[in-house]
Amino acid sequence: MVASAVHAVLGPTNTGKTHLAIERMCAHSSGAIGFPLRLLAREVYDRVCRLKPPGEVALITGEERIVPKKARYFLCTAEALPTQADWSFFALDEAQLGADRERGHVFTKHLLGTRGREETMILGAETLVPMVRSLLPGTEITRRPRFSTLAHAPAKKVSRLPKRSAVVAFSAEEVYAAAEMLRRLRGGAAVVTGALSPRTRNAQVDLFQSGEVDYLVATDAIGMGLNLDLDHVAFAGLTKFDGVRRRRLTTAEMSQIAGRAGRHQRDGTFGTIAGTGKRELEFDPAEIAAIEEHRFPPLTGLFWREPDPGYDDLATLIDDLEAPPNEPGLMKPPEAIDLAVLKKLAEDPAIAGQVGGTRQVERFWHACSLPDFRNYGVDNHARFVARLWQELRGGKIAAGRAAQAIDELNRVDGDIDTLQQRIAAIRSWTYIAERPDWVEQRDALSARAREVEDRLSDALHERLTERFVNRRTSLLMKKMGEDGSSLPVTVADDVVLVDQERLGRLEGFTFRADAEASAEDSRMLHAAAEKHLPRLLGDKARALATRIAETPDAVALADGMLVVDDRPLAQVKIQQDLLKPRILPHRNLVLVPDEPKAAVMGALENWLAARIEPLAPLEKLASAAKDFDAGSELRALLVALSERGGMIPRERSGLDALDPEQRKMLSRLGVTVGALDLFHPAMLKRKALAVWRELAIISGRRLPPLADEMQPVREASKPVPLGYRVFGKQALRLDSAEKILREAHKTRVEAKDKQFILDPSLAISTGMTSDTIVQLMRAGGFKAKDVISLEDGAFGPPAQPRWRWHPRRGGPSAHGTQGKRGGKRGGSRPGKPSGRPRGPVPGNPFAELGKLLP
Structure with missing residues (x-):
């Protein structure tokens, strides 16, 4: 890298450091920023795409790679930053992570060696000042103050926490317990832990940011990379296990978490949870002062590991990676998991004997560097890497093998822990699939792995939301007092009776408590009702599933919801593929147990599958569009047809780019290539x-209305109904217009391309007016010869217009295909005939036709 001036911008959270780096990068011709988290890299990538053309912005993480050919701005995780790159600007975010036991050496490498040609920025905490001065002499250091103040607040019980608060705990069990309490007392909470995938984490944060819930429960994962609208941070603990021992948080760590309270000019507070019984759950005065004033002990060293080890053999590689630093201020890091895996596998003669030569050693090291997403630990992760190496040492992993491993994880059943385990597993395969030298068909497999990860992440988000926002829990019910589960609970006409006392009623699958049952002694009765509700709702759900299967007309699709008896049961969701809608259970089903709920959802899925069965032609087109042998031009046309309901104007179809074989394939798929439109006849049926x-409307598209009846000819209206074209005062269905034009071409061929007369019965049989048929013929590329009127006093049959084939440049061709010279200028415009009529013949049914002829 070319040397450049280095500028360190240091300060606490909420100082605008990252925002400044984005502005500086966008002011240069090229640049890159290294981030500590994939989540933060993605967030900034989206921001830069709004400032610069997306084709100039790249995102590179271990599990995601978006690199346009003309990319100039790179947003990457620190580990994924390209080597040997040449940027005008470079910034390293959260550089104080050079003191992190596991990843510190990565940040130190970029701190010392990665530079922009014109400008380099180091972003981080003020604790980094001594290390910058020692390791990077001459660096300009700018301290930035926090935009808002951060103040300590007295401890509060969970029930007294102010809105827009975050509760921070340091184990999954504590997080879930706090979320359950908030759901019970305050209506619900979003959940954020380090084990969640970035997509699930974003969805949970959006739940909080949108105001659907006012509380967030998280681990220290919120301390970095999440910009939240928080007013207060409440610590549920002040100790954590750091991988070696359980210890009290440092003041810098406390400040990193507490600093998430308050955004921009709005002040924030921090404190602890009262009533937990933990003696250590109190800030001492020195810690409070340090957090409020942002004063922490400076860093005395950064971890360093040889960034360019030798690959002559495994021993050389290990020696280089374990070599201590020579420069003061740098420390040898604890053994990271990648090095631990390398050493463990190198001790196995069967594996070490397979690794020979510089390229093989480097490839083996990259395999050992696979992140331990599953938190297996060294031994189990080493076994996974060993199996991976057996496939990598001979070349690339076969596409079929990788696809099978990915598909095995494509299941959304199970509880929260099960889904988290699958997400951790698929993240390993997402990382593997992103390596072009590791797998065959990288692009296809990478997209497939990300699709599965997204599907699992969405399912996990639904489980978390269902559990901590909408669903009652048995844990808190055990603490409500006397157990009333043994009391008899019955339902008669949807009225819930507990020990013959009216407690409420079931409205669909929602329990509405009766206000009269809220006396002081009714606490036990409410507990009993909630204890038995799952069984009652389960019976009702099974009956409903049977009803849906036997009486499909009972279900309606309205405003994106599947409704029975005016009560929504599921929401229809469309993500990318219009032809593959998903359904998500409505909150009305929250209290229904999993098994009967699955029966209802299965019945609704079968109903929806039958509902979209008429779209089989579009599914066939969409499937053919995925066939690489079809060619990019035909695939693009098929995609357009499948997305537009099986019809597209000819001039915008790209038909002229197809070769004869592609046109035959298009015909075999049932697509009619008309003079004015391409369409699939089956999609002109009203049901389809x-x-x-x-x-399409559920997916967010705005479309014209649908005709009440798909008549061949109807009065023109605005907007034009789907499946029609307007010609003057009438609208013709696409296949009806094509039928007339094909008959005209047939007559033209029989007339040997001379002037011909179109059979007038065609207009009469279809209900078209003479004005309509004239405009249709002109739109189709025909021109009429002047009609000579009868002289005054003369009698005889009316003269019919004589047509000849005279398409405009780029207009429709004689055999129903676009000419090679076609373009945007081609074809007449329907609804706007040229010329004025001459010589009308009064009293004749074709008199109006005569008026329109030139």
Whole structure:
């Protein structure tokens, strides 16, 4: 890298350091920023894409790679920053992580060696000042103050926490317990832990940011990389296990977490949870002063590991990675998991004997560097890497093998812990699939792995939301007092009776408590009712599933919801593929047990599958669009057809780019290539078009209305109904217009391309007016010869217009395909005939036709 001036911008949270780096990078011709988290890299990538053309912005993490050909701005995790790159600007965010036991050496490497040609920025905490002065003499240091103040507040019980608060705990069990309490007392909480995938974490944060819930429960994962609208941070603990021992948080760690309270000019507070019985759950005065004034002990050293080890053999590689630093201020790091895995596998003669030569040693080291997403620990992770190496040492992992491993994880059943384990496993395969030298068909496998990860993440978000926002829990019910579960609970006409006392009623699957049952002695009765509700709701759900299967007309699709008896049961969601809608259970089903709820959802899925069955032609087109052998031009056309309901104007179809074989394939798929439009005849049926329109509207598209009846000819209206073209005062269904034009071409061929007369019965049989058929013929590329009127007093049959084939440049061709020279100028414009009529013949049914002829 070319040397450049280094500028260190240091300060606490909420000082705008990252925002400054983004502005500086965008002012340069190229640049890169290294981040500590994939989540933060993605957030900034989205921001930069709003400032610069997306084709110039790249995102590179271990599990995601978006690199356009003309990329100039790179947003990366520190580990994924490209080597040997040449940028005008470079910034390293959260550089104080050079003191992290596991990843510190990565940040130290970039701190010391990665530079921009014109400008380099180091972003981090003020504790980094001594190390910057020692390791980077001459660096300009700018201290930035916090935009808002941060103050200590007295301890509060969970029930008294102010809105827009975050509760921070340091184990999954404590997080879940706090979330359950908040759901019971304050209506719900979002959950953020380090074990969540970035997508699930974002979804949970959005739940909080949108105001759907006013509380967030998290581990110290919120301390870095999450910009939250928080007013107060409450610590549920002040000790954590750091991988070696359980210890009290340092004041710098406390400040990193507490600093999430208050954004921009709005002040924030921090404190602890009262009533937990933990003696250590109190800040001492020195810690409070340090956090409020942002004064912490300076860093005395950064971890360093040889960034460019030798790959002559495994012994040389290990020696270089274990070599101590020579420069003061740098420390040898604890053994990271990648080095531990390397050493463990190198001790196995069967594996070490397979690794020979510089390229093999380097490839083996990259395999050992696979992150331990599953938190297996050294021994188990080493076994996983060993199996991976057996496939990598001979070349690339076969696409079929990788796809099978990915598909085995594509299951969304199970509880929260099960889904978290699957997400951790799929993240390993997402990382593997992103390596072009590791797998065959990298692009396809990478997209497949990310799709599975997204699906699992969405399912986990739904489970978390269902459990901590909408669902009652048995844990708190055990603490409510006397157990009333043994009391008899019955339901008669949806009225819930507990020991013959009316407690409320079931409205669908929602329990509405009766206000009269809220006396002081009714606490036990409420507990009994909630204890028995799952069984009662389960019976009702099973009956409903049977009803849906036997009486499909009982279900309706309205405003994106599947409704029975005017009560929504599920929401229809469309993510990317319009033809593959998903359904999510409505909150009305929250209290229904899993097994009967699954029965209802299964019945609704079968109903929806039958509902979209008329869209089979579009599914066939979409499937053919995935066939690489079809060619990019035909695939693009098929995608457009499947996305537009099986019809597209010819001039915008790209038909002229297809070769003869592609056109044959298009015909075999049932697509009619018309003079004015391409369409699939089956999609001009009202049932199919109605279903497609419903799904398109759910996906967020605005579409014209659907005709009440798909008549061949109807009065023109605005907007034009789906499946029609307007010609003057009438609208023709696409296949009806094509039928007339094909008949005209047939007559033209029989006339040997001379002037011909179109059979007038065609207009009469379809209900078209003469004005409509003239405009249709002109739109189709035909021109009429002047009609000579009868002289006054003369009698005889009316003269019919004589047509000849005279398409405009780029207009429709004689055999129903676009000419090679076609373009945007081609074809007449329907609804705007040229010329004025001459010589009308009064009293004749074709008199109006004569008026429109030139």
